[in-house]
Amino acid sequence: MREFKDFLHLVRTRRSIRRFKKEKIPKNLLDGILEAGRWAPSGLNNQPWRFKILGGKEKDDLANFTKYSSIVKSADKVILVFLDKNSSYHYQKDLMAIGACIENMLLYIHWQGWGGCWLGEILNRREEVNKFLGLKDNLELCGVIALGKPYRKISKGKRYKLSKLLL
Numbered sequence: 001m002r003e004f005k006d007f008l009h010l011v012r013t014r015r016s017i018r019r020f021k022k023e024k025i026p027k028n029l030l031d032g033i034l035e036a037g038r039w040a041p042s043g044l045n046n047q048p049w050r051f052k053i054l055g056g057k058e059k060d061d062l063a064n065f066t067k068y069s070s071i072v073k074s075a076d077k078v079i080l081v082f083l084d085k086n087s088s089y090h091y092q093k094d095l096m097a098i099g100a101c102i103e104n105m106l107l108y109i110h111w112q113g114w115g116g117c118w119l120g121e122i123l124n125r126r127e128e129v130n131k132f133l134g135l136k137d138n139l140e141l142c143g144v145i146a147l148g149k150p151y152r153k154i155s156k157g158k159r160y161k162l163s164k165l166l167l
């Protein structure tokens with residue numbers, strides 16, 4: 001596992017990874033990722049997230065629903081994150097909880113020395129994705145994480161200076 005000086009070092013060095021090596025993700029890594037997601041905070045602790053993991057041909061077929069198909073194809077696995085509207089209590093807050101869940105997973109992935117990319121563009125075709133997977137309408141696709149071993153060294157990111165953000 002890569003060493004991180006402290007939590008901020010971990011957070012600052014996480015990047016969206018869009019190309020992966022052909023390495024297989026071990027089962028215990030996948031379990032850890034879902035565990036990190038499952039322990040995210042949510043309003044009233046309603047835990048509205050649901051997960052679907054795809055690999056192999058099913059994953060490659062999912063790539064047809066996004067212009068970022070090369071990222072999906074390159075990944076060993078993808079994690080689809082849904083909002084279960086049956087357990088929703090406040091749409092905006094539920095979406096924020098799902099964002100926290102996805103970020104927990106991305107940080108865990110990076111901490112373990114693997115790479116992930118949060119894909120949102122695929123939501124434009126969320127109804128078709130549900131049909132493809134045979135999922136009911138109560139499950140609303142909120143994000144997809146493409147996952148694998150980074151192909152190259154992780155680049156430096158860019159962020160606004162704090163002074164621009166403070167009101």
Ligand SMILES: Cc1cc2nc3c(=O)[nH]c(=O)nc-3n(C[C@H](O)[C@H](O)[C@H](O)COP(=O)(O)O)c2cc1C
Nearest residue numbers: 014015016017018068117118119120121122157158
């Ligand atoms: C809600 C959301 C949707 C995103 N959708 C996509 C996407 O469809 N395709 C993609 O390549 N990156 C996507 N990203 C990744 C962002 O482009 C990336 O986080 C941003 O450029 C900052 O780069 P970094 O993650 O490497 O720090 C998305 C990120 C978020 C939070």
